[in-house]
Amino acid sequence: MYVVSLSYIVPLEEVEPHVPAHMAWLEQSYEAGIFLASGRKVPRTGGVIxxxxxxxxxxxxxxxxxxxxxxxxxxxxxxFVASKTVPGLDALKE
Structure with missing residues (x-):
């Protein structure tokens, strides 16, 4: 399993126009079975997959x-190798 950390390297104003295409790409990656979870960093400096x-x-x-x-x-x-999880996330263990 992998944790992917995305960090913006340009101002957020340059990222914003590409968010819809990024969201479509995320959806395709979920459908392909590659992604398990994703979301924004707080503060909004990138994201985690x-x-x-x-x-x-x-x-x-x-x-x-x-x-x-x-x-x-x-x-x-x-x-990383998930060796322990909370109930309900057992499928993440390797």
């Missing part, structure tokens, strides 16, 4: 994000 699958496939997917295509965000991928 919880993902699964092969790292190479995740990297390809991230390159297709409109935020990446337009050089609006930097991405940090952290791999």
């Amino acid at each position: 919880l993902a699964q699958g092969e790292r190479a496939a995740l990297e390809r997917c991230l390159r297709e994000d409109p935020f990446a295509v337009h050089n609006l965000a930097a991405y940090e991928i952290t791999e």
Whole structure:
């Protein structure tokens, strides 16, 4: 499993016009079974994605994000193995 941290590298005003395309890309990634959860950072300096699958496939997917295509965000991928979860999230354990 992976935690992807997106950090905006341009002012938020430059990011805003690309949010609808980014949201469509997120939806496609959920439908493909890659993403498990996502959301904005607080304060709004980027976002966080919880993902699964092969790292190479995740990297390809991230390159297709409109935020990446337009050089609006930097991405940090952290791999981890969930060994303990709360009830209801057992499927995340490896």
